[in-house]
Amino acid sequence: MEKPGNLIPHEDILIDKVVNISLEVQKIRAIKPIIVDENTHVILDGHHRFTAALRLSLPRIPVIYVNYNSTSISVSIWHRRFSKPHIVKSILSSIYSSGGICARFDSIRICDDSLYKLYWKLEKVESFLNSIGIHVEKDMVGHLEPPSIYKEDVISIANRGLRFPPKTTRHVYEFIIPQKAILIDA
Numbered sequence: 001m002e003k004p005g006n007l008i009p010h011e012d013i014l015i016d017k018v019v020n021i022s023l024e025v026q027k028i029r030a031i032k033p034i035i036v037d038e039n040t041h042v043i044l045d046g047h048h049r050f051t052a053a054l055r056l057s058l059p060r061i062p063v064i065y066v067n068y069n070s071t072s073i074s075v076s077i078w079h080r081r082f083s084k085p086h087i088v089k090s091i092l093s094s095i096y097s098s099g100g101i102c103a104r105f106d107s108i109r110i111c112d113d114s115l116y117k118l119y120w121k122l123e124k125v126e127s128f129l130n131s132i133g134i135h136v137e138k139d140m141v142g143h144l145e146p147p148s149i150y151k152e153d154v155i156s157i158a159n160r161g162l163r164f165p166p167k168t169t170r171h172v173y174e175f176i177i178p179q180k181a182i183l184i185d186a
Contacts, residue, residue: 007042011043030181035063115149
């Protein structure tokens with residue numbers, strides 16, 4: 001168990017998901033552990049549970065510490081899959097850019113001068129597409145391929161006090177992470 005204030009997030013959250021988790025935690029008085037790097041205290045997985053714990057003023061939350069430098073942990077990206085890719089391609093071609101760090105959708109490139117800015121640009125594009133009725137799903141494969149994210153990027157963003165958009169990184173573990181909810185105090 002760890003004090004939430006000792007943990008450092010690297011991703012933003014979706015408030016609806018935090019509300020649902022908070023209600024569930026209040027109901028069952030338990031929460032699944034958050035995955036945290038043992039050296040930096042950066043949260044790798046569990047940002048919504050972490051924020052729910054803060055919202056509920058939990059004095060301690062269950063944490064599984066891992067060695068992020070281990071080769072048994074990798075970080076990957078979420079591709080974007082669109083419900084109407086032909087329309088998205090037309091829209092994206094109007095904001096085509098080049099240079100810097102880029103995401104790709106066929107021959108279309110969306111770029112920015114930093115990984116952080118590019119991922120927030122993609123988040124704005126996704127929000128716009130959702131607002132006009134085009135469903136955007138983050139998946140292991142899809143139409144739009146964002147640039148790779150590395151462990152150093154995750155740690156750097158967290159240590160700078162910044163956050164990537166929700167569900168930017170996809171951590172993969174070559175070992176089993178316990179999924180059982182742990183009873184909480186409070």
